[in-house]
């Protein structure tokens with residue numbers, strides 16, 4: 055499984071699944087969540103509503119992940135995950151690591167080969183970028199795919215140059 059870095063807009067990626075940094079309501083929001091719903095169109099929200107009406111009446115807990123269509127985006131699926139809000143007084147790293155692990159598990163269930171992640175929690179949820187990048191890279195490297203695994207590439211798609219550089223630094227010791 056290759057790990058690659060791209061600076062750009064995740065909604066434009068030709069991948070099997072894009073991961074959304076959603077909130078527990080699954081009803082959309084700002085940041086990458088807003089961009090994904092805008093680019094994918096109303097079909098995504100329709101499926102999110104269906105999930106709330108069936109499997110997730112109380113919403114999606116932080117650290118978990120669930121898939122919907124990607125609507126009009128080039129990708130096939132959106133994997134919605136909910137990052138933890140950053141706290142200086144409480145260590146929530148394991149919840150952030152769980153976002154990556156659970157999203158990759160869902161990607162495997164979908165037989166996805168290429169999955170694109172944004173920097174989960176590193177925007178509205180306030181996680182410092184260097185730490186968010188470190189957790190993203192480490193939890194992806196620690197992921198042990200099932201033997202039937204189809205995953206070939208995990209692509210981190212970073213919106214800003216600063217975010218890209220933070221992820222490049224996090225990857226350095228492993229390159």
Ligand code: AR6
Nearest residue numbers: 063064075077083084085086087089175176177178179213
């Ligand atoms: N492509 C790639 N990355 C993006 C894009 C994009 N199109 N747009 C923003 N980013 P955030 P969070 C980057 O705030 O911190 C929402 O309202 C952004 O620059 O999207 O997990 C949800 O509904 C940042 O580096 O997600 C939740 O309420 C990273 O994506 C809440 O925000 C994540 O920033 C989740 O906050």
